[in-house]
Amino acid sequence: KAGVTQTPRYLIKTRGQQVTLSCSPISGHRSVSWYQQTPGQGLQFLFEYFSETQRNKGNFPGRFSGRQFSNSRSEMNVSTLELGDSALYLCASSLVASGGRNYEQYFGPGTRLTVT
């Protein structure tokens, strides 16, 4: 079974631009979560989608948004990019929604975003 895939793997953007990252979960998984990883802040939870609905949201500004499609694929969008948005963005998928019995996440390789 194929793992979680993320595209693109690397991205360079300029301040003020916007960016869209894509995540395809493991086949059959309906929950997709997004994380931001930086050396200073570590792994921080952005949001979780399950069956096209946002279930949980972390403490990030409204510039960060996401959505999930009927095939469980998810996109994350960051508008008006700032230098501090440079990070590795990780997507994780799960068979069940968070809080469900035996909830566990499987991660993709990440998208490395550099904002200049």
Added chain:
Amino acid sequence: AQSVTQPDIHITVSEGASLELRCNYSYGATPYLFWYVQSPGQGLQLLLKYFSGDTLVQGIKGFEAEFKRSQSSFNLRKPSVHWSDAAEYFCAVGATSGTYKYIFGTGTRLKVLA
């Protein structure tokens, strides 16, 4: 509040030596517990997980972890480290009730000496 502490930022061991990475959590009930490994430039790979039952959990790549409720710990162990184990290791805690949170520790970077 739910939290995870990995007290060791860096650990260096010789190849063939045993390894123990520490993880302490704070949570009002028994949480779900996980260990992940991340190689440079890669995503996180699930090593093992604890949901309930036997407190000694076996994972992939020869790793094991023991849940100790009295110490609020879930330490990761390996009897003999290989050079390929050099990576960053993250402990994570998943709440089992209330508003769900899945929180990661700050990670422990493992260096293996040949």
